[in-house]
Amino acid sequence: MSQNESNRAAAPATPAEPVAYPGELGDSIAPAPTPGTVRMRTNVPYQLYRFARVNMRMAKMIRRSHTH
Amino acid sequence: MARVVVLGAGISGHTAALHLRRKLRREHEVVVVSPNADYNWIPSNIWVGVGRMTSQQVTFPLAPVYRRKKIDFRQARAVSIRPEGTGSSGRPTVEIEYTLPGRAGELEQVEYDYLINATGPKLNFAATPGLGPDGGHSLSVCTADHAAETAVRFAEVIAKLEAGERQRLVIGVGHGMCTCEGAAFEYAFNVEHELRTRGLRDRAEVIYLTNEHELGDFGVGGMTFEQNGFVTNSQLWTESLFRERDVTAIVGAHVQRVEEGKIFYETLQGEEGVLEFDFAMLLPPFKGQDLHAFDRSGQDITDVLFAPNGFLKVDADYTPKPYEDWRASDWPSTYANPTYGNVFGVGIAFAPPHQISRPRKTAGGTVITPAPPRTGMPSGLMGRQVALSIVDMIQAGATAPTRTASMSSMGAACVASAGAGVFKGTAASMTMFPVVPDRESYPEHGRSLQDTTGEIGLAGHWVKHFLHYMFIYKAKALPGWSLIPE
Structure with missing residues (x-):
């Protein structure tokens, strides 16, 4: 995980800042989304389609869980 | 005539009470005991905590709903249970202490034929010195009032950022055995979203502090899906x-x-750290409510009804065993207490047999493992199924619970908000089946790959917003409420 050093350096009274906080997740190998992917996450026509899909998926899950 | 007493009016208890009243003939009584006057749709508290909603938008008074549905509502907290009755009467009772203004402190014995313990968690801020908004130094979004207070403090942070100051915001969980990491995740990303949309993100450091061994664990051991x-x-x-x-x-x-x-x-690596902060929202660990139990002679039998953490023992396999030997069948299905079959525990109030995430501790012995979540959809389903079992036992002559709702055979739909806004909001929409991994049915991943999914987008925000209104409508028991699934 990248750390915003400028933010950290300016954070309240924290003399002798460590390189990383204990337990801090290091550089992640997780893929970062492309600008296009991020844009599509709020693209209204595409998200209307996803809204229908998510609802269908959840309806299936709910139906399956209500059958006992 | 039978009387069913429901302790608690959260998602699980309220759902159980409404279904009991819907299905039971009028000669039978349904009594709800809750110390709170209002219902709180807790999943939306995160939006109260960033100032996007008011506490009034996530709560409503319970009394008018229960009056309309002819459910006997007593604003009180449960103190003790006598499942064998008292010396003079063999009918079980629960002792309650009123919190209703005007009757506060008044004690009453309420007889029952069936008891549902849906008291939810006791917010155990005391487990960590200095934790919590009441006398501590951190904030919470666990109740609508806590969230409203947090929103005020967040507004102060925004004002400081706008004045050019830098701020460090720490959001997460306040103990190694907390649950509800999903709520902490939601609040962290809603805060981040608010700061970004206001153009203040570069002056704020946002830190997520969690007991999860890795991100994405969410207390369910993480999920595997196809993408x-x-x-x-x-x-x-x-x-x-x-x-x-x-x-x-x-x-x-x-x-x-x-x-x-x-x-x-x-x-977990044995390191110690000190994190300075300007704003900290840390969720507390949960424990059961401080309920006691006594037998007919007055002997304390609290350990018969309750696990040491205060949660009600149900039909789970509580035999201590290593992680490798955990089975889906360890998890309860009917939620009946094994000793007193007319006492049930649902929602957070039932004692889980063990965690879902792999247990871990430090070399010094500190346990750092998420406790299993049992809120939301699973909680509502348990309430419904237990209510229907009790209906069958009262009206159809069933001698044992007829319905099941094991978390190892039910799925969950979870929508974690990552920022509010009709056109700029996003949320992570996840489904998993089952909630508790079943390695016998799904040897490779423990869950169905087809039914375990996740995606991030505006659609998820719409879904979460829609669920807010839909579930408050359902909880108000307005026309057609029972057609809305749990």
Whole structure:
């Protein structure tokens, strides 16, 4: 995980800042989304389609869980 | 005539009470005992905590709903249970203490034929010195009032940022054995979203402090799903979001104490850290309510009804066993107490047999493992199924519960908000089946790959917003409420 050093350096009274906080997740190998992917996450026509899909998926899950 | 007493009016208890009243003939009584006057749709508290909603938008008074549905509502907290009755009467009773203004402190014995314990969690801020808004140094979004207070403090942070100051915001969990990491995740990303949309993000450092061994665990041991032709997992997926939004994550952490502006914590690796903060929202660990139980002679039998953590023992396999030997069948299905079959525990109030995530502790012995979540959809389903079992036992002559709702055979739909806004909001929409991994049915991943999914987008925000209104409509028992699934 990248750390915003400028933010950290300016954070309240924290003399002798460590390189990383204990337990801090290091550089992640997780893929970062492309600008296009991020844009599509709020693209209204595409998200209307996803809204229908998510609802269908959840309806299936709910139906399956209500059958006992 | 039979009387069913429901302790608690949260998602599980309220759902149970409404279904009981819907199905039971009028000669039978349904009594709800809750110390709170209002119902709280807790999943939306995170939006109260950032100032997007008011506490009035996530709560409503219970009394008018129960009056309309002819449910006997007593605003009181349960104190003790006598499942064998008292010396003079063999009918079981629960002792309650009124919290209703005008009757506060008044004790009453309420007889029951069936009892549902849906008292939810006791917010155990005391487990970590200095934790919590009441006398502590951190904030919470666990109740609508806590969330409203947090919103005020968040507005102060925004004002400081707008004045050019830098601020460090720490959001997460305040103990190594907390649950509800999903709520902490939601609040962290809603805060981040609010700061970004106001153009203040570059002056704020947002840190997520969690007891999860890795991001994306969410107390359910993480999830595996198929995406774009690959099998991936919730760890990579969640880390990707942290990377994209530049939120720092501290994982595997147990908060030892909180002081003014400082969090002292240790990690699974044995390191100790001090985190200075300007704003900290840390969820507390949960324990059961302080309920006691007595037999007919007055002997304390609390340990017969309750596990040491205060949660009600149900039909689970509580035999201590190593992680490798955990089975889906360890989890309860009917939620009946094995000793007193007319006492049930649902929602957070039932004692789980063990965690879902792999248990871990430090070399010094500090346990740092998420407790299993049992809120939301599973909680509502348990309430419904137990209510229908009781209806069958009262009206159809069933001698044992007829319905089941094991978390190892039910799925869950979870929508974790990552920022509000009709056109700019996003949320992570996840489904998993089953909630508790079943390695016998799904040897490879423990869950169905087809039914375990996740995606991030505006659609998820719409779904979460829609669910807010739909479930408040359902909880108000307005026309057609029972057609809305749990």
